[in-house]
Structure formats: C-alpha cells, structure tokens
Amino acid sequence: MLKSSYIYPFTPAIFKKKRRGALKNMAEKEMKQEKQEGMTVKKSNDFSEWYTQAVLKGELVDYGPVQGTVALKPHGMGIWENIQKIFDEKIKRTGHMNAYFPLLIPESFLKKEAEHFQGFVPEVFWVTHSGNNKLGERLAVRPTSETIIYDFYSKWIRSWRDLPLLLNQWCNVLRAEIKSTKPFIRGSEFLWQEGHTAHATKEAADVEMMLILDEYRDLMESYLAVPVLTGYKSESQKFAGALTTTTLEAMMPDGRALQMGTSHNLGQNFSKPFDIKFLDKDGTQKYVWTTSWGISTRLLGGIVMTHGDDKGLVLPPKVATYQAVIVPIYYKDEEKKAAMKKAEELKNLLQKNGVRVHADVREEYTPGWKFNEWELKGVPLRVEVGPKDIKAKQVVFARRDTGKKWTVKEKDLAKSAGETLEEIQQSLHKTARKFLDENISTVKNYVEFKKVIGQKGGFVKAGWCGEHHCEEQIKVETSATIRVIPFIKENSEKCIYCEKVAKETVYFAKSY
C-alpha cells in the first residue's frame, strides 16, 4: 500500500500534478496485482496452501492480531447466517428456545466436574483484572458453557413440570490454540451454537441426543452438501465429562476426517456436582439427565475443502451468501445505461423469486475482472447480460461448479435459475458422496491398515477388541484414531491390532 510519507509536502505544484498521475498509475497497477491475483496453487498439489488461499482470496476471513483469531468477512458471515437460519428453524420446530448465558465463568464452576476441567483448562483464556482491580477469583472466557448454564439450571429446575428444559445459545467461544491454527478448522475463537437440555430420564436424554444428531445430519447432507458418517465416539474420544458422545464425520480431499459436529448425553455427570434435582411425579427428588450439542463455523472449513476447486471457492447454493451474481456487459458508453438497467431489473426479478442475488454494477471493473472475482468467491451461478442478449431477450448462465455456459430466455429466468441452483446443489452432494464412498477401505491385516492410512488415507473400516491399549497403539504408530463407532453393529472377526476377538467394527482415520 502506498503511504502518504512518499509524498514530500512542499513539492512545487507542477511536480505534484505529475506525481499524482504517477501515483494513480502505480495504485491502479498495484490494485490489479493485489486484488486480481487468483489462486496460485492447485488443490491437488498443495492442499494446505490451496485452502489458505481459498479462504483468504475468496474473502471469507482475514487473520486477526491475536494468534488463532480471524475476522469473518461479510462473504463468510453470510454463509454462517444462512446456516444459523436453517438450524434455528429446525430446533425451534422441535420445541427448543434460544437464551443467552454470561461469557465469564468463575474458575470454581469449571472445577466442579473433574474430567471437564482437565479437558478444557489448558485452552482457557483467563480474566484476572477488571480495570485496575485484581479479581478475587479468576474468570474463564467460556470455552463451552455447561458449567455456567448448569448453575442456572440448578435454580430453574424444581419439578417434573419444568422438564424437559430445551435451550440453545448462539455465541462466541474461546479456546487458546497454541499449536497450528487454521481458519475455521482450528482457532482461538469461533462462533457456534450450543444446545443444553435437561430431562427426567436417561432414555429421554438419549432421544434428544439422537434427534439433534439427525437434524445435524440433514443440515450437512441437504444444505452444505457434505456427506457424513455418524456414530458413537470411543471412551478416549468422548467430550470431557460426557456419558456418550455421538459424532458426524466428513472426509476431506487430503484423506483426513473432519469432525463436523457432536451431540452428547452427559448423563448425571454434571447434574450431581451442580445439584440439579427435580421433584418427580412419584414424590422423590431425582437428578436430571443432561445433553449438550454443538456445531460451529468449522462447518465453513468443511464446505471449502469439500467443494472448492483450482479457481477457488465453490459454494453450495442453499447456504451461499449470494446464490447468483449478475454481470452487465457493454462495449460502448451508449450501451452502458441499458446494460446497467437490465442488470438491476433482473436482480429485482430474481430477488422476488427468493434468490439471494447481487448485481455487480461497478463501473470501474471490467466484466472479466468481475468473472474472476465471483469465481474466486464461489458464487454458484453467474448471469451475464450484454447488448446482444438484451436485443434477443435472453441472458447467459454460467455454472461455477462445471463452468458450463448457455443462454436462457429472459422470461424463463426465475424458473431456470431455481432449477439450476437445485441441480448444482444435488451435483455437489453427489460428487462428495462418491468421494466419501470411494474413501472407505477395508483391510485384511495391520500391515495393510498402515499402508492405506499412510498412503491413500480416508476411512479404514476394521475390527476392534474394545481395549484402549490397541486404540492408543494404533494412534501412536499411524496417527489414526477411531472416528466413528457405527450405530448399527457390523461383524468383524478380529481386532486389527491385537487380533483377539473383535467387539465391534469401527472407522479409523487421521483427522483434523
């Protein structure tokens, strides 16, 4: 960026003018270089660098000053807002309501559940002062809200009449990441929703846990177009303090699994230390059973990795900030007015038909420049309209995912746009589904297991004796962990590691 210090303040007027011209040229050039630079690496060549470029150049995020923090730029925030809308409707339809709980949690609360404390304490940001005053007790910036919410629940729940209590909050959460950070995937602050419910019985809590898992699955498959495997976590992979953790796991193009969301039955592990009891219909006091469940802006990372290509982002229409962008085309000044007017007209028409659409009527950029920008940003459908099109009462459609271009009659615009967006949505899901299916391997023995995990990656389905020792050894030797224990048991004869009788068939993978 040009700094004002480049300009000597007392230059004679004649030089000023000249310099101004030079500056303008420099700036134009600089801008072209900076802003117009597309992806410089292929997805298949250097996946990690490709990802960083895709999220930064696609303008989803920018790095913040504190390690592991990012700003969600409007183009990224729009996706999260759409996800919020979709999931918020789902949970409200199933009887949940939103609330908001304090950010700052007294250290003593976190300590009440030992496993939970051990699990989170290395990542906690601690507030020790307000203004110039040292606080009597350190306050945690919430890494998750079980403990503070349960303090409220212990006051709010008295009787079976108060159950189930079905609350959710949309908020920010902080977990200090000191190792490698990656926008959306691993950071010190993220946005999420956390549901916290209380029930009279274990069975009711199990039903809740599974209900939410199913809503998550639908969100991921039908809206994000990211297929997932669902199942239980093993003891060692459970949420700190949970009785049962269920998970949704997607497979990324580099062969590593991405945990997309989790839903836990926390049993009475929290209700006991937090003294959340209710008077049941039978007149006795009982501890409630609680669940918690969350999805976060990490989902955006899953979308980017799954669908993006060498030109940058490819966004699934159902959650894309803009589903369509209209680019007016003109060659002469006298054509400009008509093209601009038509672009606005088409925008209004699509908007009325429920399409999230943007008309890019900036005069200072060429159509080619705009094409590149919106491709980098992954807008699913581009609509071009130029002098010939106006005359012929047509527009040109271009699909971001396939690059296919074709003309559409202007009178069919809304219908065709709707159909095309639906096709793109289906097609992205189908491709991702195929990739997931092709990346589930079965192996004969541990030698083969190591080979697949080390080379191809993906999920490896294998028998497991159920012992932590084998799980741990596999992790140490291959970096792979048990990602999912399927709900429907499949039979394996032997444990892939110790070759003793298998308790169940599980999915291993390296993961983010």
Place this chain on the structure above:
Amino acid sequence: MLKSSYIYPFTPAIFKKKRRGALKNMAEKEMKQEKQEGMTVKKSNDFSEWYTQAVLKGELVDYGPVQGTVALKPHGMGIWENIQKIFDEKIKRTGHMNAYFPLLIPESFLKKEAEHFQGFVPEVFWVTHSGNNKLGERLAVRPTSETIIYDFYSKWIRSWRDLPLLLNQWCNVLRAEIKSTKPFIRGSEFLWQEGHTAHATKEAADVEMMLILDEYRDLMESYLAVPVLTGYKSESQKFAGALTTTTLEAMMPDGRALQMGTSHNLGQNFSKPFDIKFLDKDGTQKYVWTTSWGISTRLLGGIVMTHGDDKGLVLPPKVATYQAVIVPIYYKDEEKKAAMKKAEELKNLLQKNGVRVHADVREEYTPGWKFNEWELKGVPLRVEVGPKDIKAKQVVFARRDTGKKWTVKEKDLAKSAGETLEEIQQSLHKTARKFLDENISTVKNYVEFKKVIGQKGGFVKAGWCGEHHCEEQIKVETSATIRVIPFIKENSEKCIYCEKVAKETVYFAKSY
C-alpha cells in the same frame, strides 16, 4: 429448594412412603408460593423494586454469578431476536452487511486513540493468561470494537473503490460495572449491534450517521412503542473519540431519561492513528471518515419501564416473544380433550396468519394460574376457549394492556387478532407519547429549573451559553445533564445558569 440431604438414606420403607407424601405436599406448596407469586409492589410506589420484580418474575432475565452479569431467559431472548430481525432487515436494505471481529483486543490497539482509551480503560476486563501461560501483552475483552475493526480496515481499504465500507456485527460486549447494576440498563455484559463504516468525506459520514439515527428512531417508535427525542450530544457527553455524537433519549416513568441508542461520526480521529487511507479519484492519499453506532439489550429495559404496569410486563406486540397465548378451559375430564384440541387448532390457524402464538396446554396448571403467569410475562393478547365457546363457535379475547375482555366469532379469529394486536401497539405508543410530551417542561429561571428537576423530573428545555462550566455546575448542583441538543435550533434568550446570551436551547434531565 429441597435438598437430597434431607432424606436419610436408611429410613424404613414405611417412613419413606410417608415422607414421600410430605415431600410432595411441601414441594407443591413451595412451587405455588414461589412460582405463583405475582408483583408485590406497585409501579408508582417503588419504581426501582417494581422494575426488578418485573424483569425477574416476568422471566426475562436471571442474575449471573459474576457481578453485573445476567442470563437472558428465552422469554427475554425472544424479544431481542425480534429486534435483531427488524433492525437487521433495515440495515441490509440500506446496503450494510454483517461481519464478525475478534473478541480479544491487544492493549496497544486501545491505546492508539487517547480519549477512547481513557474513556474505556476503567471498565475493561483483562485477559492475562492462556492456560498456564502468561501472555506477552494483555488482551481486552472488547468493551466496543472500533480499535480492532480499524486494524482490519487499514488492510482492507486501499482505494475509493473500497468505499463506503458498511459493516455491522451482532455480538456481546463487556464493561465491568463496579457500581450499581440493573438488568438491561447497566451491566457487565450485554448483547448489541455495532455498526462501523468508512467513507471518503465528512459529509458522507454525516449522512450515514443520520441515516442510522433515523432507522433507530423508527425501530423505537414504530416497533418498541417507545417515543424518543433525538439530537446531538454536548462535548462532554460525546462518545470517547467521536467528532459528533447523535442520540435517542426516552423518558422513563420515574422522570429520568434513558439513552436508547447513539450514532457517531468519528471524523478522522481513528483513521489517523490506525492509518486507514485510500487513494482517491484525484490520485491523492486521504484518510477515511468513520462512523459507529449501536443499540443494545438496554432497549428491553426501556420497553419494560415504559409499558409495564402493576401486574408486571406489558410487551408491545411487534417485538413480543409471543403475541398471543391460548388458554383452553375445561371443568370436567370429558371436556378436556375437546378444549385441548381446539387450542391447538386455533394456534395453528393464528400461526398460519403470521401471529407468534403459544398454546398453553399444560394439564398441571389451572386456567387462573395460567392467566396470572402470562399477565406477568406481558403477552399482549390472551385467547380463552372453553366448552361454551366451542359450542357457540367463539373465543374470548383479553387485552393485556387494558384488561378488556370480549367474545370474537371463531371465523373472525385471525382478522380480529391482527387488528387487536395493531390497536394495542398503537395504544401503547400513544400513551407513551403523551407521557413524554407532558414531561417536557420550560422554566423561567434556575430556581424553577432546580425545582422541576428535583420534584417532577422529566426533560427541562432551557437556554445554554455553550460553555462547559455551566453544564458542569448544573450537573454538580442538580444531577441533570444535557441529554439532547435538538437538530433544529430553537431560540432562547439567556443561559439558564449564567444568564449570558444563550447559544442554543437544550434538553436537560437526570438520566440512567
């Protein structure tokens, strides 16, 4: 609440049964006492206690463990969600987009604008550790986000093409309140939106500031039914770091003004220390002009104070969590099924017509109990339906604001509900408008000024010489401050304090 420790674990079975019965009775009693207890103080007798009871018993909030923090309960969160929806639409329609910026702000950022730092530093919560590691630099939990956002803007803004930059974020903000706290009105954490925009000229920033002020005014008058005075703040009452602050001030029943929102032109006060420059069309580098503006959950406090009555909350229909509640009435068991079914049927019908409605089909509470609960919670319209009503194909409407009850034909339900809600909305606004008008006084001299401020309260319109000395003396002597300097100048002859020539006519009041 009953504690399990009351139950000796080895009691013989016969005593257990007896105790169980006793416990049940105790608990039922306890519940009746606790939950059914309505307001115990009149709004006109002890306004402060009335307010606390209204927000707690009306289930908008509950106190958190850290001083000045609260949990927003679902009934309170619902109001905020409605306000968010309304205002979010307004700002998107005027070209703004949402983003999200990091919570943690390095201390050095806050220090860059001296006034701003001085203004906020006594209230900052400081993060000093992550896990067991002491941080190199203290991090502020955002008290407001100008500084961190401007750090990003200095990277994002290069050229006139990048302007205006019109962003907003919905988030939590923390300001340590060590003195008196009051739910919604003054607390250590609140939810808000903060808009942050950058422009090429002072005039463009002024237009933005006024545009937003006008959107705020419409939100408050047309949706919250809380009338406001708008105008400038004096130098001493400006936002820390602002060039110009505009404000919206409502008058509460106790004669004190409540600042409902502010919109600032920050001039180049931040763009210079944060080095936010753009290359203008004329080829020169210039500093941008920025604005910021915010409304918060404080608005809920304004709603409660303005509209509530001796029975508790009275919510304006346009932002009420539930606009209507349906209470089925039955006397015999055989009537129950029909009443419950009808309640659900009416709910679905109203829902289809865009009414936010709840059917209270809990069997364990009497209709009278439910009436009291929903009155306490301020639901604008109650719809009762009993055996006689079902037979006569009618329902009974009861207005929360006036207490008026009347029957409505079932076929007219949706239409009548819509009309009644609109009437309630208008009526609340009219009453509040009348109160505001009646509480603007003009006075002849400072003796009268002190008398009105000390006894009646409200706004006092008076001449002011423009000198800080007079403003400060009035504050010291009467606790009143200049709340608004009207946009349209009115002529006053003399300053109310020093009796020199008046520069302008201003509105004084004591305030929250």
